Amino acid sequence: MSKIINIFKGSIDGVSSTISIFRDSIKFTFGDEVYVFDLEARPIFMYFNDMLYERGLSGEIIEKKWISLNPPKRFLRRVIDKGEKRDILKYTFNRVGEILDILGVKGLYGLEDRLNIDRIWELESEEERFRRIYRPISILPPDQYLSLVFQPLEGCPYNKCSFCTFYRDRDFRYKTADEFREHVKEVIEFLGKSILIRRRIFLADANALFADTEQLLEYIKIIREYIDRGSIEGFYSFSDYFTVYKTVYELKTLRSEGYKRVYIGLESGSDDVLKILSKPGPAERSLELVKRLKEAGITVGIIILIGAGGREYYDEHVMKTIKILNAMPLDKRDIIYYSKLKIHSDSEYYKISREYGLTELDDEEMNMQIEDIRRGLKHIEKPIQAIYDIDETIY
Numbered sequence: 001m002s003k004i005i006n007i008f009k010g011s012i013d014g015v016s017s018t019i020s021i022f023r024d025s026i027k028f029t030f031g032d033e034v035y036v037f038d039l040e041a042r043p044i045f046m047y048f049n050d051m052l053y054e055r056g057l058s059g060e061i062i063e064k065k066w067i068s069l070n071p072p073k074r075f076l077r078r079v080i081d082k083g084e085k086r087d088i089l090k091y092t093f094n095r096v097g098e099i100l101d102i103l104g105v106k107g108l109y110g111l112e113d114r115l116n117i118d119r120i121w122e123l124e125s126e127e128e129r130f131r132r133i134y135r136p137i138s139i140l141p142p143d144q145y146l147s148l149v150f151q152p153l154e155g156c157p158y159n160k161c162s163f164c165t166f167y168r169d170r171d172f173r174y175k176t177a178d179e180f181r182e183h184v185k186e187v188i189e190f191l192g193k194s195i196l197i198r199r200r201i202f203l204a205d206a207n208a209l210f211a212d213t214e215q216l217l218e219y220i221k222i223i224r225e226y227i228d229r230g231s232i233e234g235f236y237s238f239s240d241y242f243t244v245y246k247t248v249y250e251l252k253t254l255r256s257e258g259y260k261r262v263y264i265g266l267e268s269g270s271d272d273v274l275k276i277l278s279k280p281g282p283a284e285r286s287l288e289l290v291k292r293l294k295e296a297g298i299t300v301g302i303i304i305l306i307g308a309g310g311r312e313y314y315d316e317h318v319m320k321t322i323k324i325l326n327a328m329p330l331d332k333r334d335i336i337y338y339s340k341l342k343i344h345s346d347s348e349y350y351k352i353s354r355e356y357g358l359t360e361l362d363d364e365e366m367n368m369q370i371e372d373i374r375r376g377l378k379h380i381e382k383p384i385q386a387i388y389d390i391d392e393t394i395y
Contacts, residue, residue: 010103017099019108024196026108028099035096039193041114042123044146046092053079053088056145056394057194058137059127061085064392071367076391082124089120109193126190133186137395138166140202141263141301141337142386144236145394148198150187152180152219156206157243161265162278162348163305163341167206174211181222188226199233200260208237209262213250220257234260241266241286242279251296262293263301263337269324270316273309276352283324290328299333303388304373306366307341310358318369322376331381337388338370 002023009018012030020027025044028035036045046053052064061079066072079085096115106112135154140147155172156164175183188195201223208216220235235254239262251259264286268274271281290300302325309317325336343350343360353360361369374385 008103008105012098012102017103019099019103019105021108026111028096030095030099033095035092037096037111037115038197039109039111040191041111041119042194043089043092044197046088048091048095054145054394057126057191058130058134058395059085059123060394061088062392062394071364072387073363076389078391086120086124089123090117093117093119129190133183133190135170135205137204137393139390139393140204140395141236141238142388142392143301143335144200144202145392146198147200147202147236148187148191148195149202149204149395150180150184150219150223151175151204152183152216153203153208153211154205157210158207158240158280160278162276162352163308163343165344165347174215177218177222180219181225184223184226195227199231201227201232201235203235203237206238207240207244209239209244209246213246213253216254217257229258232258234258236261236263238263238265239289240264241289242281244289246292248292248295251292251298255297259298261299261301261335263303264289265303265305266321266324267303267305268308268317269320269322270309270313273313273317273320276309276313276349276356276358277305278348278352283320287324287327290330294329299335300328300330301335301337302328302330302383303337303339305341306338306369307361310353310356310360311365312356312358314361314365314369318372318376322373325373326376326378330379330383332383334383336377336383336385338373338385339388339390340366342390 004020004022006021007018009016011017015031018029024039026037034045034047035043037043043055050065054062054064063077063079065075067075079088093116100112100115135151137149152175155170156167157172159167159172203219235258241264266283266286267277267279269283271283274281274283293300304321343353
């Protein structure tokens, strides 16, 4: 959220309440309860009854709660039932209506008449519209959940990793310039004033850098036809390290047009583990891409797959991942993400792990593996390090 423009305070039956007005959102509090809306009266965050609810433009709701801080453990659930989602929204709009009635605040960007129960039915109808505009947004980096997502490319050009099923539902394709222009217009029209809170632009799906540089620049140019350059913090995307080759000159050109960070699924520094993951090696190829990106002034997010290779490859996974991470010119602007492997019985990884006789790590062992990697890192300027729980993805 941006800087507070105005704040109103009051009390309801002895419980303190506030309405905070920002340039891009409105926040309501009632005691410990918190409700955040964008400027289209779409709820984004809701906290009540000791539970945090996050809602995406898609209409999806994720329920979260910390169970333990040491060791860190959370309850996390995607709310599927339509009736339950409706109950969460009813509670939210009823509470916000109560706060508005008691404090008698006006001038909330004209949203006073929209912050009521009737908005729920509008939000439900928006879900179908969202599905017409977007292919499923299967995965995003954790720091991009509040970005504005465009899909110039659909699917994944490789799409063979044994552990990943995110893009198995679609063929890889580029949008033509005309298709993408129409997509951008539809997205912007759908968001309305919601766009104000989404200042980063994420270019989906799996590997936007796979596009030729001229084509990528054309996509960026089309976006800028509809969104002022000054209102964009930057462009972000995923990339792999084995299908993408761009020169430093090309990457500097992208940087000059606002490209800020590229997220790379390294997964492991071990070529043997990469083989189990059906991911092309050698892992050292990732160094070439990272060095070129950094030379061009583009930061990186490196994703490590915790638990890959099971107990049998635990030490090799740790040692060789540490080695390759330490060889990367990472600094405090970069991110290392630790993503715990989720094994599904219908995945190719499950079949391969059975063939190899691999033993799955439990959660405690995964936490230990994260700490083992952390302790081995030797960067002078330490990059940000964070957990990447793919089940939290929401847009």
